[in-house]
Amino acid sequence: MKSPTNTRLRxxxxxxxxxxxxxxxxxxxxxxxxxxxxxxxGVTDSTVKVGAHFPLTGVAAPGYSxxxxxxxxxxxxxxxxxxxxxxxIEYLVRDDAYDPTKTSTVTNELVLKDxxxxxxxxxxxPTHGAVVDFLxxxxxxxxxxxxxxxxWGEDPEKLPWTFGxxxxxxxxxxxxxxxxxxxxxxxxxxxxxxxxxxxEDGEKGLRQSLDDQxxxxxxxxxxxxxxxxxxxxxxxxxxxxxxxxxxxxxxxLTQLTAxxxxxxxxWFYSNVGSDATLVGGLLARFSEGAVKSGSSSLDGVLTTKYxxxxxxxxxxxxxxxxxxxxxxxxxxxxSNYRVYGMAQAYTFVQALQAAGKDxxxxxxxxxxxxxxxxxxxxxxxxxxYSSDSHMGxxxxxxxxxxxxxxxxxxxxxVTEIGDNPVELDDSDxxxxxxxxxxxxx
Amino acid sequence: MQRFLRxxxxxxxxxxxLIAALGVAVVILVVESVSDFxxxxxxxxxxxxxxxxxxxxxxxxxxxxxxxxxxxxxxGAYTSALxxxxxxxxxxxxxxxxxxxxxxxxxxxVVGVAAARLHGPYLAGATLALAIAVPGIALFFSERLGGExxxxxxMPEIPVWVLDAAYFVTGSExxxxxxxxxxxxxxxxxxxxxxxxxxxxxxxRRWRAVRDDEVAAELAGINLGRARISAFMVSAAAAGAxxxxxxxxxxxxxxxxxxxxxSLTLLAAVVLGGLGSLTGALLGAALLxxxxxxxxxxxxxAGLTDIQAAQLAPLVYGLVMIAVILLAPLGxxxxxxxxxxxxxxxxxRTSTTSAAPTGAVTTSKGEAR
Numbered sequence: 001m002k003s004p005t006n007t008r009l010r011x012x013x014x015x016x017x018x019x020x021x022x023x024x025x026x027x028x029x030x031x032x033x034x035x036x037x038x039x040x041x042g043v044t045d046s047t048v049k050v051g052a053h054f055p056l057t058g059v060a061a062p063g064y065s066x067x068x069x070x071x072x073x074x075x076x077x078x079x080x081x082x083x084x085x086x087x088x089i090e091y092l093v094r095d096d097a098y099d100p101t102k103t104s105t106v107t108n109e110l111v112l113k114d115x116x117x118x119x120x121x122x123x124x125x126p127t128h129g130a131v132v133d134f135l136x137x138x139x140x141x142x143x144x145x146x147x148x149x150x151x152w153g154e155d156p157e158k159l160p161w162t163f164g165x166x167x168x169x170x171x172x173x174x175x176x177x178x179x180x181x182x183x184x185x186x187x188x189x190x191x192x193x194x195x196x197x198x199x200e201d202g203e204k205g206l207r208q209s210l211d212d213q214x215x216x217x218x219x220x221x222x223x224x225x226x227x228x229x230x231x232x233x234x235x236x237x238x239x240x241x242x243x244x245x246x247x248x249x250x251x252x253l254t255q256l257t258a259x260x261x262x263x264x265x266x267w268f269y270s271n272v273g274s275d276a277t278l279v280g281g282l283l284a285r286f287s288e289g290a291v292k293s294g295s296s297s298l299d300g301v302l303t304t305k306y307x308x309x310x311x312x313x314x315x316x317x318x319x320x321x322x323x324x325x326x327x328x329x330x331x332x333x334x335s336n337y338r339v340y341g342m343a344q345a346y347t348f349v350q351a352l353q354a355a356g357k358d359x360x361x362x363x364x365x366x367x368x369x370x371x372x373x374x375x376x377x378x379x380x381x382x383x384x385y386s387s388d389s390h391m392g393x394x395x396x397x398x399x400x401x402x403x404x405x406x407x408x409x410x411x412x413x414v415t416e417i418g419d420n421p422v423e424l425d426d427s428d429x430x431x432x433x434x435x436x437x438x439x440x441x
Numbered sequence: 442m443q444r445f446l447r448x449x450x451x452x453x454x455x456x457x458x459l460i461a462a463l464g465v466a467v468v469i470l471v472v473e474s475v476s477d478f479x480x481x482x483x484x485x486x487x488x489x490x491x492x493x494x495x496x497x498x499x500x501x502x503x504x505x506x507x508x509x510x511x512x513x514x515x516x517g518a519y520t521s522a523l524x525x526x527x528x529x530x531x532x533x534x535x536x537x538x539x540x541x542x543x544x545x546x547x548x549x550x551v552v553g554v555a556a557a558r559l560h561g562p563y564l565a566g567a568t569l570a571l572a573i574a575v576p577g578i579a580l581f582f583s584e585r586l587g588g589e590x591x592x593x594x595x596m597p598e599i600p601v602w603v604l605d606a607a608y609f610v611t612g613s614e615x616x617x618x619x620x621x622x623x624x625x626x627x628x629x630x631x632x633x634x635x636x637x638x639x640x641x642x643x644x645x646r647r648w649r650a651v652r653d654d655e656v657a658a659e660l661a662g663i664n665l666g667r668a669r670i671s672a673f674m675v676s677a678a679a680a681g682a683x684x685x686x687x688x689x690x691x692x693x694x695x696x697x698x699x700x701x702x703x704s705l706t707l708l709a710a711v712v713l714g715g716l717g718s719l720t721g722a723l724l725g726a727a728l729l730x731x732x733x734x735x736x737x738x739x740x741x742x743a744g745l746t747d748i749q750a751a752q753l754a755p756l757v758y759g760l761v762m763i764a765v766i767l768l769a770p771l772g773x774x775x776x777x778x779x780x781x782x783x784x785x786x787x788x789x790r791t792s793t794t795s796a797a798p799t800g801a802v803t804t805s806k807g808e809a810r
Binding site: 057072093100125126133195196221 | 478485580583589590591593595618687690691693695698700746752754
């Protein structure tokens with residue numbers, strides 16, 4: 001029994017010795033990092049590297065995982081036409097499965113290992129919330145977050161590197177509130193809200209004009225798929241208009257539950273939860289085929305939009321996206337999520353151009369603050385970007401759903417967060433045409 | 442010198458301390474030589490390893506199963522996140538780890554008292570309830586605990602004396618991710634020394650006795666309930682410390698980080714590595730940390746789209762899991778040990794006539810399965 005112990009001991013001593021020697025040697029070789037001062041990470045004369053986190057797997061993947069395919073197609077289209085200021089855009093997408101812990105991991109990977117120049121379009125309120133401090137500490141431009149939470153843009157002093165992009169939920173609530181007040185002044189309004197920033201911001205906006213019409217407020221926690229208690233509470237409150245700030249799955253769940261309970265109010269879903277094609281598919285799946293697949297199940301439902309959608313086939317922007325998708329896409333049909341990704345990518349290309357030939361991280365943030373308010377592009381209303389606000393586009397229009405198409409109910413209306421009024425957009429932002437090259441000039 | 446080392450090696454504590462010292466040297470060497478990003482990964486390997494280490498003690502040595510260790514980590518993470526809200530931390534980071542460990546220990550005791558009365562599927566069910574319920578607490582008290590979005594952790598600046606000490610030892614500036622990595626690994630080493638000592642000593646023998654035969658253990662004068670509760674407490678404490686480290690590394694404590702998946706991941710790490718073995722727990726944690734990353738990188742390099750590459754990770758993970766269960770049912774470390782034991786037995790048979798039995802290692806593993 002002696003010999004094995006002895007060999008093991010000797011081996012251990014030798015390993016320790018080697019390790020310690022190596023340690024001392026490595027310590028001698030250690031050097032202080034030099035001060036930098038050269039080009040920012042991710043930028044060379046011929047490339048600029050950007051990244052984003054999206055749910056490519058898991059429950060949030062249907063729909064959302066298509067956004068980066070759209071963005072990638074547009075970046076490839078720009079690269080095929082020579083890039084921006086001679087730089088090709090390299091676009092890295094990492095999967096976070098809509099789990100903030102994973103978002104943190106993949107963002108570390110993007111920033112520390114891949115050394116991206118900027119984050120473009122990272123998706124989700126809880127997920128992006130996990131990394132927004134890190135990105136700002138590291139001084140990484142955090143552009144055009146794919147979420148309508150107010151926190152990205154309302155306080156640029158706190159988060160100087162972060163910019164929102166889509167219409168925020170509070171402004172959306174205000175636009176919806178104004179429409180209901182004017183068109184359905186006698187409606188008894190019930191609210192169905194996701195129990196986080198999304199629902200809270202939306203309710204804050206709605207209450208500015210609808211405070212006296214709201215008869216019931218029900219909330220749900222994402223992940224809990226039984227919404228019967230909430231829907232029957234809305235039913236018994238006598239609400240004849242239900243406004244939902246919820247995700248697409250919960251649009252399907254509320255529709256299904258209301259069918260079961262024989263509850264037939266007018267429905268109004270926020271932009272996030274209203275993709276008719278996606279919801280139609282979910283409805284068919286959740287009901288195990290009892291509700292026919294297809295997008296007609298949401299006919300007559302009201303919603304909002306801040307981007308033209310695929311069904312506006314004659315729209316010049318949609319024509320451009322179709323062309324880009326035919327050239328660079330993967331052969332699957334163009335969807336509204338892909339349009340979203342392309343429109344976001346378009347805004348980033350505008351920002352790159354505004355930042356000029358000598359691209360720096362500080363430079364692109366300054367450029368968006370100075371010129372971002374005048375970017376003309378696919379979104380229907382102008383951006384709010386300035387040195388005092390990093391909020392995204394400021395308005396939307398109310399539409400009703402008919403099959404997979406949308407019928408406009410109002411013109412584009414704009415507002416800003418806080419007590420500012422909701423007004424008709426007079427900037428013509430919704431009417432501008434894309435440049436003939438398809439690339440912003 | 443040789444004799445002195447022999448003496449240390451022969452005592453259990455001495456051997457564990459010697460291995461720990463070697464571990465410290467290796468950690469310093471590795472942390473200094475890899476990039477910031479690898480250090481972030483290493484930190485997450487360390488906290489997974491520590492929690493899996495605690496679980497492997499509970500499951501491998503005491504025979505209790507827990508599907509709720511993710512929830513215990515959540516308690517450690519939220520405790521430390523609550524202490525890291527202001528611009529200045531309430532306590533130094535190490536003290537925060539200790540407090541988080543103690544709080545989780547307290548919760549673990551309560552759960553342990555209930556768990557000690559349950560067996561097999563009932564115990565699994567009860568701990569499963571814990572895994573489901575704890576994230577719900579954060580949603581219910583959303584004012585205080587941040588709800589769905591969770592609590593963001595504000596990491597304090599690295600203390601000057603640590604910077605000085607690090608510069609003195611390594612000769613280079615300490616970056617933030619290296620700092621977290623050191624903190625995680627030193628905590629892991631300390632935790633593993635304590636766990637190894639416990640499992641080697643009287644307490645560990647009692648746990649094994651309870652696992653192997655309750656009646657025999659009771660006849661030998663062992664209080665079954667007490668042994669079970671103490672195993673659960675130790676295991677919970679490890680999970681709590683791991684949770685605190687996770688909060689530091691991820692900079693966030695959010696319910697979606699502590700779903701049932703985390704608990705099952707820990708169990709998977711333990712099973713992959715080999716039940717009851719701390720080395721196995723660490724190896725399992727390493728696999729879980731690096732495998733998805735490697736798989737999706739290989740996928741991307743092979744020309745798959747981002748979505749396909751992302752889907753490759755869970756696929757490879759599942760295949761590895763199946764392969765380990767089929768080919769090495771004792772886990773990686775368990776199987777390696779039994780191969781080594783067999784070979785030792787064979788050489789001994791050929792070299793000497795007195796073939797000694799291969800010892801307790803194989804039997805205890807066989808049963809641990």
